[in-house]
Structures are given as structure tokens and as C-alpha cells.
Amino acid sequence: MYLKSIEVQGFKSFANKIVFEFHNGITGIVGPNGSGKSNVADAVRWVLGEQKVKQLRSASMQDVIFSGTETRKPQGFAYVAITLDNSDHQLAIDYDEVTVSRRIYRSGESEYLLNGSACRLKDINELFYDTGIGKEGYSIIGQGQIDRILSGKPEERRELFDEAAGIVKFKRRKAAAQKKLDDESNNLVRVNDILAELEKQVGPLEHQAEKAKEYLKLKEELKKNDVNLFLTEADEFKAELEKFNEAFSVADSELKAAKAEFEKSGTEYEANEEKLGGLNRTIEENSSIAKQAEIDKNRLSSQIDILNEQIKSVLASDEQFNKRLDSIKERLLDYDEEKKRLISDRFKLTDHLDDMRADCNEVDAQVKNLNDGIKELEDTVENCKDDVIDNLNERGQIKAKLQKNVTLLEQVNIRKSELTRQLINCKSEEDTQKQSLDLLQRDLDDIRKELAILGGTLSDREKRQLAARDMINKLNNDISGLSRVVMGESSRLESLKNITERYDGYGNSIRKVMEQKDRYKGIVGVVADIIRTQKQYETAIETALGGTIQNIVTDNEETAKGLIAFLKQNKFGRATFLPLSAISGRDIRVDSSLTMENGAVGFANQLVECDSEFTELARYLLGRILVVDNIDNALAIARRHNHSLRIVTLEGDMLSPGGSMSGGAFKNSSNLLGRRREIEELEASVSVKEAELKKSEEQLTAAREQIGALRTEIEQIKAEIQDKQLAENTAAMNFDTASKKQEELNRAYTNSKRESDEIENTVTRINAEIDACKVALSESERIDRELNEKISSCNAAIENHKAELADKQKSAEQLHIELSNFSQQDNYAEENIKRVLREISRLNAEADEIKDSLGSAGDEINEKKENIAKINEAIMRAEARIAEYADITAKEREDRDKVQEKQRELFNKREQISERINTLDKECMRITGRIEKIESVRDERIDYMWNEYELTLIRAAELRDENLTNSDELKKNINVLKSDIRRLGDVNVNAIEDYKEVSERYTFLKTQHDDLITARDTLIKVIEELDTGMRNQFIEKFQEIKVEFDKVFKELFGGGRGTLELEEDVDILEAGIRIISQPPGKKLQNMMQLSGGEKALTAISLLFAIQNLKPSPFCLLDEIEAALDDSNVDRYAKYLHKLTKNTQFIVITHRRGTMAAADRLYGITMQEKGVSTLVSVDLIEDQLDDKPAKQE
DSSP: OEEEEEEEESBTTBOSOEEEEOOSSEEEEEOOTTSSSHHHHHHHHHHTTOOOGGGGTOSSGGGGBOOOOSSSOOOSEEEEEEEEEOTTOOSSSSOSEEEEEEEEETTSOEEEEETTEEEOHHHHHHHTTTSSOSTTSSSEEEHHHHHHHHHSOGGGGHHHHHHHHTOHHHHHHHHHHHHHHHHHHHHHHHHHHHHHHHHHHHHHHHHHHHHHHHHHHHHHHHHHHHHHHHHHHHHHHHHHHHHHHHHHHHHHHHHHHHHHHHHHHHHHHHHHHHHHHHHHHHHHHHHHHHHHHHHHHHHHHHHHHHHHHHHHHHHHHHHHHHHHHHHHHHHHHHHHHHHHHHHHHHHHHHHHHHHHHHHHHHHHHHHHHHHHHHHHHHHHHHHHHHHHHHHHHHHHHHHHHHHHHHHHHHHHHHHHHHHHHHHHHHHHHHHHHHHHHHHHHHHHHHHHHHHHHHHHHHHHHHHHHHHHHHHHHHHHHHHHHHHHHHHHHHHHHHHHHHHHHHTTTSOHHHHHHHTTTTTOTTEEEEHHHHOEEOGGGHHHHHHHHGGGGGOEEESSHHHHHHHHHHHHHHTOOOOOEEEHHHHTTOOOOOOGGGGGSTTEEEEGGGGEEOOGGGHHHHHHHHTTEEEESSHHHHHHHHHHTTTOSEEEETTSOEEOTTSOEEOOOOSSOOOTTHHHHHHHHHHHHHHHHHHHHHHHHHHHHHHHHHHHHHHHHHHHHHHHHHHHHHHHHHHHHHHHHHHHHHHHHHHHHHHHHHHHHHHHHHHHHHHHHHHHHHHHHHHHHHHHHHHHHHHHHHHHHHHHHHHHHHHHHHHHHHHHHHHHHHHHHHHHHHHHHHHHHHHHHHHHHHHHHHHHHHHHHHHHHHHHHHHHHHHHHHHHHHHHHHHHHHHHHHHHHHHHHHHHHHHHHHHHHHHHHHHHHHHHHHHHHHHHHHHHHHHHHHHHHHHHHHHHHOOOHHHHHTTOOTTOOOHHHHHHHHHHHHHHHHHHOSOOTTHHHHHHHHHHHHHHHHHHHHHHHHHHHHHHHHHHHHHHHHHHHHHHHHHHHHHHHHHHHHHHHTSOEEEEEEOTTSOTTTOOEEEEEEOTTSOOEEGGGSOHHHHHHHHHHHHHHHHHHSOOSEEEEESTTTTSOHHHHHHHHHHHHHHTTTOEEEEEOOOHHHHHHOSEEEEEEEEETTEEEEEOHHHHHHHHHHSOOOOO
């Protein structure tokens, strides 16, 4: 067995499909750093099932998919396939050639294929057991694994030795057996727990079942007595209601007559009351007017007194005003004299201040002019100094620039002569290179045209393949969805059919009778099987039927009689039968106008469908029950008809005759009427979906055939493209090399020419700059002399100005002090003048107010006397009005007394009538209360019979026993039966069935328990046998590896010794392994003390020793000799040839010695950035001949 090929597409840097063909011997894979060589090893490791992304040098599994470049889009998937020759059937599979492939999509979906068929990772692992091939074997070795062998802990090396010893498959079988053993032990614990629990249940359930049977017997007897007591009481209630209804009619007639008389007297009383109210309002209005007149009279008298007091007060205040006026005149004369004196002094002070301010301003101006002159001169001196320094700096720069240009001119002349020689050489080579480039370009264009045609064809086929794959995915999803729906609906249909056939949801007695349907031909079925209705009416109809829905319909009474005898004989319980011969011909009268009521849907029998022979049965069961849309409308209809109807709402609420109501939520969603409808709907749905499923499967088969044909065509096109790409890569490399050389020649000539022109310009510019520098030096020296002369003259002028400024500043300071003193005196004088003027103004205002008050006092007194006269006239008018309204009020009060007397007579009469009405009303209420109480008791009994036995009065009448008519005796029997039932305590009616189920389950689980015990013992024995076999085999193989390691070590090192040791005091199947190395001429030492090359050669010795003892079909080595020197590389390559007898080697390398030992070479390069491609062997061989490979 050997590796025939590796196919890679979209994996890491391999964007295009590449196929590596291999033969026996050594195949080398070479290429520059970063070209993607190691990605070949990662691809093989990945296709063999590697799940750890770190081993694949990635951050996530999606990173292995080609991620795109600046010019290429990312791939949607990565694909790797390896093909092995299995003609010797070393692999346990009936194929001469085995292809293992793996594909992953960016969506995260992944798949493994074995010879094109989908398989599991477990299948691939098991296929390569004991071959050395696999992600954990020793057929793929990289530098990282070399480091782990050398530097890892002893226990971490264990996997390599287990694979070499051939015990990996046994370890995995042991792990699987151990897991199964744990599962069996857990199952055994659960079964033991369940058995213990069931043992606790069996005994009590048996006792409960016996109690339940006794309870059912007593309940049946109780029902018989309850029904007959109910019928006896119903007759009594009917007689009492007729008697009380007659008494109520008499009392109600008398009450209506009394109410009419009361209404008549009320009208007369209200008219008299209205007249009396009018008189009272008139009297109140006149009294109010008289009282208001009296109030006005008293108010006017008070006003006269107030005016007289005001006149006296005005006369007393005139004398005080005259005295204050004389005082104000004297003070005004004094303030006038003081004002004149202050103004005279202020004028004199102001004249002196103006003179002083003029002197100060003149001196300040002189000081300012001197300061400005000094500052201007100082600025001039500073500017001249700055100019001197700048001039010196500029002169130094000019001298430096002059020297630089002289030196630069010499260098430029030397470079000019060199460029002239280069231009002559470039021109001679350019023509030769151009002819070679044109020839290479024509070859490359031809190849690319062919690739473009193939690419277009491939793109078209891939689009068609993608469309077909999308169609397959869609069809798979549709088929999966349809399959789930069909399975679910079929399961539901089968379940419903089973439920219907077993009559689940019906009483035990009904099921037993229906099991006899074949024996008794007269059994028609249960009511639920005969009646059909629309889904919206199912809840209402089922509620209306109540317990009758489980009644059994027979053709005649004889059949029903025979079935009752069957139930009695086998003690299966009781059942209700509806013989069609007994029901037909009954006349059921209903008020058809009820269907016109608001919210009424119709009578229940009008909302159901059945065969014509069952029409009368439906009318009998449902003809008197009205179906209404909601409970509000149902209550309104019931009230209008005195609660004499049985009404059912669409939601299942029921109103019984008498006013009782029942409703609420149902305990479960079981719907006996809807079963047949749901079965028919499901059968139709399943039939349609099965047809759709078959059609989708046919389409899927066609799509798969199409995609198979496209896949074959695409593979052929890709093979052609790969060949063309290989040729293109080689041609492109040659063309690029020639192009680059041509560009370099052109660039060199252009650069030389441009540089030559620049040098000419530079020489001219440098000469001009030298002349300019000499002129600038002369000008700089002249400016320096002029600036020094100007600085000397400005310094002399500054000294003269400073002496004059000192004298002027002293005079100005003295003048400012005197000016400040006189300014303060002027401000004080101004404040005194303002104060005097304010006092004069205030006194003049006060005098004006006093004069105004003295002038208006006489006018005010005359006005008040006139007001007093007018008020006396108003008082006389008010007294006359009071006398007039007193007479009117007395007359109106006499009329009111007469009306009040008549009103008292009417009130007494109404009181007598009201008392009579109350008496009659109480009698009516008493009779109504008695009727309601009777109806309430009757409704309670009706509800009790319905809730307890689901019986109406009509159905109860069918169960009447003529021998049981004494109500007292019946009540006594009922009490005794109830007492017996209570004595039984809590009864589990389901215990009979529960006991049967638990007993059967206990027997089944006991059998399971025994089977689990046997399985556990078998697994323990298997694990012990595996442990023994693995220990023996590992000890034997370890010793062989140890001996062989020492032999290979000595051959590769040229002497020395290598050995292996197991950790002590640890189970041999789990013990770690230490590697001890002693190179020639050194002491025996631990691996960590060796050099890098010694470590690598020791690890290679161990791997070669394992290959000698248990060769793997192929071995992929990824630069494991990188740390070796040239002599050790030669030994390594020589030993590789010895191993090729049993093992095929694929070697990824940079070392020339390894390349030379290879039988054939593959070259990996990255001409397009980020994309690895395959180049021809000839090209690689030529490169090897030209120069040595670079070392990583």
C-alpha cells in the first residue's frame, strides 16, 4: 500500500485545484519560504481527521479555507483528498484503491467521504488502525512534533509508542467498553430504583383496587335511589308550584288595583302641593321686600350721624394749618441767604481750578514728548544692533555656501564622466533584450487565451453544478420537512384511529359493549359516531349532549336488552342504550321563533348532520336545546322566557331550566365529536403530502444524476486547466524575469540620461551661485560700517533727552498734588448747594398742600348738609313701603292656611292606600320567594343529577323504578349508602387499571434487570481480557523498539548509545517514557542537555527505529532535518533510502543533501501574492543547478 496522490483545492494558500502524483521511493517538495510547502502536510493531517486548529497552525477551522487576496475573492469551501493504492488489501476494505476526502464550507458544514460515499470520522479512524497512518500516528512528522517528542513530558510521548505497539485500537475498544459499562451500571441503578418504587406501589394498589370495586358497586346503588328520589320530588315540586302560582295571581290583581288608586290620589296631591308652593313663594317675596325697606331705613339713619361728625372734624383742623404755614415761611428766608453765600464761594474756587489744570496738562505733554523721543532712539539702536548680527550671520552663511559650491562642482564633474560610460553600455544591451521579450510574450498570450476559454467553460459548469447543488439542498430540505410533517400527521392519524377503534375516552362498560359489535349486529354505534357537525359547533354540541354522547345506539329494544344482560353477566358496569325503534315517532314541539332571538344560532339538532335514519334520534337528543353565540345573549334569552329553556353557548357554557348555570374551562382538549373530522382531514393531508414527497424524491434523483455528470466534466476541465496553469506559471516566470531585466535596462538608461541632464543644469547653477556669493560678501561689509556709525549718534541723543526729562517730571509732580487739594474743596461746595436747594423745594411743597386744604374745607361742609337732607327724604319713602307690604302679606297667609288643610286630608288618604299596597306587596313577595325556593331546590336537584350522573329529568324518567316511590325510605337508603361510601375513605377509581399496569411493568423491568446484570458481567470480563492482551503486547513491542532505537542511534551518530525507560510505580498501560541519549564521546545524559542538532537526530533515530519495526505505508516529513549540519543531513538522507523498501516518503525540505537524495521533486512557488502554485520539475532542477536553496 502507498500514497498515489493528494488533491488540494481552496485549502489555505492553494486557491486552485492542484494534484500531487506520487510513486514509491522519496518525493521531495521544495520552494522558498512562505510559498506554502508546509500546507501540504497540514492538508494530509486535516483530511485524516485533525480537529485541533493549533495543529493546523490556524485560529479557527474556517481559517483553512482560502481567504482571498487583493485580486482574488475568498473561496467558499476547502477540499482535500488522498488516494492510496490498496492492491495488497492492507486496509480492511474491498477496494484496490481507497480515496479519503474531506470538505468544509464557510457556513461551518463539513463532510467526510470514503470512495465518494459519505462517512463518519470514526469510520476513517478505524480504517487506519495499526497502520501508523492517522492524525495521532507517526506517518506525518513536522518540526513541532519533533520538539514535542524531545521536550514533552514522558506521558505525552505515550501515544506514539501505543501506535507503534499496535494497542491503540485495543485502548479505544476498552474505552468504548468502559463507557458502555458505565452506561449499563447507570441503567442498572435506575432500574433498581424503579423496581424498588414499583414494589412499594404494587401492594397498596392491590388494596385500592379491591376498595374501588366495592365503591363502584355502592355508587351504582346510590345512583338508583338518587334517581327515584329525584323523580318523586319532581312530582311534589310541580304540585306545589301550581298552588303558589294561583295564589300569586289573586294577590297580584289586588296589588295592581291599589297602585292605580294610589297614582290617582298622587296626581291630586301634587296639584295641591304646587298651589301651596306658589303661595309660599309669594309670601316670602313680599316679606323679603318689607325687610329690605327696614334695612335701608336703618342704613340711611346711620349715614346722617356719620356726616354730622365729619362736619365737626373739618372745622377743628383749619386753625392748626395756619400756624404751620407761618413757620415754613420763616425757614425759607434762612435757606435763601445760605444758598447765595455758597454759590459765590463756588464760583471763585472753580476759576482757580481751571488755571491749575491748564498748567498740569502743559507739563504732562512735555514729559510725554521726551519719553517718546527716548524710546524711539532706543528702538533705533536695538534695530541697528539686530541688523549688525543678522549681517554677520548672513556673511558666514555666504562664505560656507561659496566653499560648498566649489567642492560640489568638483564631484559633479567626476559623476558626469561615469554616466557617459553607463549610457553607452545600456543602449547596446537594450536591442538584444527586446527581441527575447517579444518571443516570450507571444508564448504567454497563447497559453492565457487557452486558459480563458477553459476558465469560461469551467465557470459555466460550476454555476450549473452550484445551481444543481442548491436544488438538491432545497429538495433535501423540502423532503426532510415533508417527511417530518407526513410522519407527524401519519402518527397522529394512526393514534386517532387506534383511539377511535379502542374507544378511548369512553367508559369501560361502553368499550366492552363496542367490542361485541361483530357479535351483536344490532349495535349501531355510540352517539359520537353517528352525529357530525362543523368544527365551530363541536364544543356546543358536545356540551348539549353531555353524558348522552357516550350512549350506545341499537336497532331495537331486544338488542339493548341482550347487551344489558351481557354487562350484568360479566360485571362490566352499566351503560345507557338508545333503541331506534323506541325513539322513532316521538313528537318534540319547540318554539321556532326562538331562533330569531338576538345571538341565537339555532336548535342543536339543526346544527348537526347524520344519516336520514338517525334524524329522529338527533331531534330527540338535541331538539329542545338552543345554541347561542355567547353567555350574555344566552342570559338575556333565558330571562325573557323565565328560565324555562336549556341553552348552550358556542364556548360550552350551559343554562339549565330554572336558572342554574354551568361553565368554565375543560380539563382536557378531548373532543369525541371532532375525532372523525380530524381523521378525515389528516387522511386527505397525508395523501397530498405523500404525493408531493414522491415528486420531490424523483426531482432529487434527477438532480443528483445531473450533478454527477457535471462533476465528471468539471474534473476533466480542471485537469486541463492545471496543466495549462503549470505551463503558464513557467512561461510567466520566464517572461517576468525577462521583463524585469528589460525594465531594469530601461530604468538604468532613463535614470542615467536624466541624471546627466540634471548634472549639466547643476554645473550652470553652481557657477551662478559662486558669483552671487562674492557680490553678496562685498555688500555685507558696506552695510556693517553704516550701521555702527548710526548706533553711536543715537546713543549721544538719548543721554541729552534723559537729563531734560528728570527736570520736567519733578515740576509735574508738584502741580498734580495742588490740583488734587483744590478738587476736593470744589466737590464739598457743590454738595452743600444741592442740600440747601432740596430743603427749599420740600418746604415750598408743604406750604402749597396746606393752602389747598384751607380752601376746600367750606365746600365740604356745605356738600355734607345737602346729603343729610336727601337721606331724610329716602327714610320717609321706606316707611310708607313697609306699611303697604304688611297688609298684602296678612291676606296671603289666610289663603295658605286653607290650602294646607286640604293637603293634610289628601296625605292621610295616601297613607292608608300605601299601607294596603305594602301588605299586598309583601304577600306577593312571600309567594314569589316560596316559588323561587321550590324552583331553587328543584334546580339544585337537577344540577346534582347532571353533575353527579349526567342525567336530565327526561333521561332520569327512563330509569324510574315503580317500586321505589316512598321519599322517606329513599332518603334513608341514600344516607346509609353515603355513609358506607364515606367509610371507605379516599377511593382511587383508577386503581384497578393502575394495578394492572404497574404489575405488568414490574414483571417487564424485572426481566430487564436480570439482562443488565448479565451484560455488566460480560463487559467486565471483556475489559480484563483487553488489559491483559495490551500489557503483554506493549511489553514485547517496547523491548523491540528499545533495541532498534539503539541500533539506529549508533548508525546515525556514528557511535554512542540511545535507550528508552518506562516510569516506575505506574501502570504499564499509562506509564510515561523517558528518552536517554549518549552521543559519541559524551556521558549518558538527559535530552534537555543536548544541542539542537543532537536532539533532532535523536528524535529522528527513534522515528526511524519505529519505521523499521512497524513501517507505515507512507511517511510525510516536514523539514525535520532543518537543525542538522551537512554531514548529518547526508546520513539522514542515506538512511531514508534504506527505509524506502517498506515505506514511501514525501519530504518537505530546504536542504540540498535531502533534495539530492529524492527520486523526484515538486516545486511550490507563490508567483501571485498569497496563492501557491506548482511549477515544473525541470525549472526546479535548473534552479538547483544554478544556486543552493535558502535555509529557513
